[in-house]
Every structure is written in C-alpha cells, then in structure tokens.
Amino acid sequence: MDFHTWIASLHTNEVQLLAATITSVITLVAAFIAVRTAFKQITKQFENKVIFEGWTDFQDKLFSFSKALSNYDTKIQWLTYFIKSQNNPLVNGGNVAKHRSDKWNEVIGEYAELLKAYVEFLRSYETHEIIFISLKKMHHEFIKEYRKRVDDKQIKLLEEIFPEMYGMTNSLSEKQLIKAVKDYWMDSSEISAFLDDFRRELQNVTVGRILNRAVPKRVPHEDKYKILTVNGFVFHKRSWKHQLNRLKKSQKTK
Numbered sequence: 283m284d285f286h287t288w289i290a291s292l293h294t295n296e297v298q299l300l301a302a303t304i305t306s307v308i309t310l311v312a313a314f315i316a317v318r319t320a321f322k323q324i325t326k327q328f329e330n331k332v333i334f335e336g337w338t339d340f341q342d343k344l345f346s347f348s349k350a351l352s353n354y355d356t357k358i359q360w361l362t363y364f365i366k367s368q369n370n371p372l373v374n375g376g377n378v379a380k381h382r383s384d385k386w387n388e389v390i391g392e393y394a395e396l397l398k399a400y401v402e403f404l405r406s407y408e409t410h411e412i413i414f415i416s417l418k419k420m421h422h423e424f425i426k427e428y429r430k431r432v433d434d435k436q437i438k439l440l441e442e443i444f445p446e447m448y449g450m451t452n453s454l455s456e457k458q459l460i461k462a463v464k465d466y467w468m469d470s471s472e473i474s475a476f477l478d479d480f481r482r483e484l485q486n487v488t489v490g491r492i493l494n495r496a497v498p499k500r501v502p503h504e505d506k507y508k509i510l511t512v513n514g515f516v517f518h519k520r521s522w523k524h525q526l527n528r529l530k531k532s533q534k535t536k
Contacts, residue, residue, distance in 0.1 A: 336410035337488035343399075343406040344484070348477050350399035355471045357392040361385075361443060361463045365456055386444045393436060400428070416487050416512055417480075423514045424476055431469040439466045472507075475500065479510035 364385050367373040374381035407414060407421060414421070442462055445452050454462070482497045490496050500509055508515045 333413055333488050333492060336413040337484065340403075340406045340410055340414070341481070341484065343403045344477065344481055347396075347399040347403040348474060348481075350396045351470070351474055351477065354392045354396040355467060355474070357389055358439075358463065358467045358470065361389070362460050365443065365459050365463070382444060382446070386440070386447050389440065396432075413488065414484070417483060419514055420480065420483060420510060420512050424480055424510060427476060427510075427515075428473055431473055435466055435469065439463070475502075475507070476510040483510075483512055 368381060368385075369378060404425070411418075439462055441448050441450060442452075442454055443459055479500055482499060486496045499511065502509065508517055
C-alpha cells in the first residue's frame with residue numbers, strides 16, 4: 283500500500299488527528315529553530331559586548347601608558363640641556379646642589395607616574411586576558427623589551443648623572459653623560475613605536491573582529507627598525523620596488 287492509498291483509507295477523524303499532529307510537529311520545529319537562532323544572536327551580542335568593554339578598558343590604559351611614556355621621554359631628553367647648563371647661575375639660581383636635587387626629583391617623579399601607568403596597563407591586560415589570548419606572545423615580548431630598555435637602565439643612568447644621590451662620585455665627562463642620556467632616550471622612545479604596534483593588533487583582535495576589518499601594520503622609515511607582531515618582533519623588509527627607487531635616488535645625489 284503506497285502513501286496516497288494509506289491516506290485515502292483513513293477515517294475523517296484520523297485524517298484530522300494526523301493533520302493536527304503534523305502541524306504541531308512543524309510548529310515545534312519552527313519554534314526550536316527560532317529559539318536557537320535567537321539564542322545564537324543573544325550569545326553573539328553578549329560576546330561582542332564583552333569584547334568591546336575589554337577593548338575599551340585596555341585601550342584606555344594603553345593610551346594613559348603611552349602618554350606617561352611620552353612625558354618621561356621628554357623629561358629624559360631635557361637632561362642634555364640640564365647637563366650643559368647646570369653650572370650657569372642664571373639657570374641654577376645660585377645653588378647648584380639644590381638645582382641638581384630638584385632635577386633628580388623631577389625625573390624620579392616622572393618615572394613614578396610612568397610606573398603607575400605601566401602597572402595599570404598590565405593589570406587591564408590580565409583582567410581581560412581571555413579576550414587577548416592571541417596577543418599573549420606579543421604581550422610577553424613587549425614586557426621583556428620594556429624592562430630591558432627602560433627599567434633595567436634607569437637606575438644606572440641616574441647614578442651616572444646624579445651620583446651624589448646614591449653616595450657615589452662622578453666619573454664621567456660631560457660628553458659621556460650626554461651620550462648616555464641620548465642612548466637611553468633612543469631606547470625608551472622606541473617603546474612608543476612598539477606600543478603603537480600593540481594598539482593596532484589590539485584593535486584587530488577586538489573591534490576588528492566585530493567590524494570585520496583590520497588595521498595595517500606600522501611601516502618604519504628604515505629597514506633596521508623592528509615591528510612588534512602577534513608572533514614577536516620582526517624586521518620590516520620593504521619591497522624590491524621601494525629599494526630600487528631608493529637606490530636610484532642615492533645615485534642621483536652623487
């Protein structure tokens with residue numbers, strides 16, 4: 283007996299019952315699909331909300347850290363002027379010792395602000411670490427580079443410029459001190475570039491996922507400079523066309 287023959291053989295009540303059953307099943311299936319779709323939408327909305335809030339908080343701390351780093355770099359850069367002018371009565375107010383002590387306190391105070399912003403930066407990352415799992419290696423490499431360039435060399439620099447504050451005596455010439463300041467400033471200022479790399483990748487793994495867009499990587503002016511990526515540090519390599527153009531320009535200037 284085929285399906286059509288079976289349907290024709292049914293009693294009217296049986297046909298109505300079968301129709302009601304089929305309708306109920308269809309309704310249940312439609313309801314299940316609707317609930318599942320709605321649940322997926324709610325889950326996605328919640329996920330986007332969590333990502334956005336984590337990005338907002340961490341980016342806020344990143345910008346505060348970047349500002350503190352910029353202020354600190356400026357304070358360090360001005361030490362070259364301090365070294366050259368510290369014995370000028372018009373600059374030191376007739377009291378070299380006080381002038382040096384005040385400048386030391388300025389640098390120490392700026393470093394304390396930088397350290398505070400840095401700790402908040404790290405704390406925000408740890409709070410939202412589940413969102414930034416893909417940035418784990420980047421985060422680790424950044425911390426290592428920051429400590430090596432800024433923290434590990436800070437005390438040594440201050441000991442050289444302000445030896446009396448540490449119970450020491452000056453053993454470097456003015457020229458050597460200025461070079462030490464410039465070397466330290468170059469190291470610390472490049473951290474700002476790495477922080478910008480961090481900001482770009484941060485956007486790509488958070489709001490970039492929501493908007494389905496990506497921020498391009500930083501392009502240094504020189505090939506010798508490094509870029510911080512999700513896979514660690516890499517040296518930027520320009521295209522052969524760019525290198526050829528640079529070669530042509532250098533030949534024209536000869």
